[in-house]
Amino acid sequence: MQMQFKFLSFVVLALLLMGCSSTYYSAMEKVGVYKRDIMIDRIMDAETSKQAAQQQFKSALEELSSLIHFDGGELEQKYQAVEAQYEASQDVADDVSKRIDKIENVAGALFEEWQSEIELISNPNYRRQSTAKL
Numbered sequence: 001m002q003m004q005f006k007f008l009s010f011v012v013l014a015l016l017l018m019g020c021s022s023t024y025y026s027a028m029e030k031v032g033v034y035k036r037d038i039m040i041d042r043i044m045d046a047e048t049s050k051q052a053a054q055q056q057f058k059s060a061l062e063e064l065s066s067l068i069h070f071d072g073g074e075l076e077q078k079y080q081a082v083e084a085q086y087e088a089s090q091d092v093a094d095d096v097s098k099r100i101d102k103i104e105n106v107a108g109a110l111f112e113e114w115q116s117e118i119e120l121i122s123n124p125n126y127r128r129q130s131t132a133k134l
Contacts, residue, residue, distance in 0.1 A: 025109055035113065039106040046099035053092040060085035 025035055063085045067078045114134055121127040 021105055021109060025106070035106055035110045039103060039110065042099060042103045042106060046096060046103055049092065049096045049099050053089070053096050056085070056089045056092045060089045 025038070028038065029035070060082070063078075063082045067082055111134065114130075118127055118130045118134065121130060
C-alpha cells in the first residue's frame with residue numbers, strides 16, 4: 001500500500017511539473033481517481049479558500065474601522081496594520097482565483113470527454129439526447 005502511495009505521489013508530482021492536464025487526468029484515472037472526483041475535491045478546496053478570504057476581509061474591515069474611529073496617537077502603526085490586512089486579503093483572494101481556475105480546468109476536461117463519448121454512441125436517439133444535455 002505504501003509503495004502504491006509513493007508511486008502515485010511520484011506520478012502526481014511529475015505530471016504537475018510537466019503541466020499537461022490531460023496526461024495528469026489519464027494517470028489519475030489509471031489509479032482510480034476520476035475527473036469528477038478531482039473536480040469535487042477542487043470545489044471543496046475553493047470553498048475552504050473562499051471562507052478564509054471572507055474571514056480575512058472581515059479582519060481587514062475591522063482594522064479599517066478601528067482606523068476610521070482613530071482618536072489620536074500611533075497613526076503609523078494603524079496604517080501598517082491596515083496595510084498588512086490588505087496584503088493578506090489580496091493573498092487569499094488570489095488563492096480563491098487559482099482554485100476557481102483549477103475547477104474550470106477539470107470541468108473543461110470533463111466536457112471534452114463527454115463530447116468524445118457522444119461520438120461513440122451508436123443509437124441516434126441517445127446521441128441526440130446526450131448532445132442536448134451537453
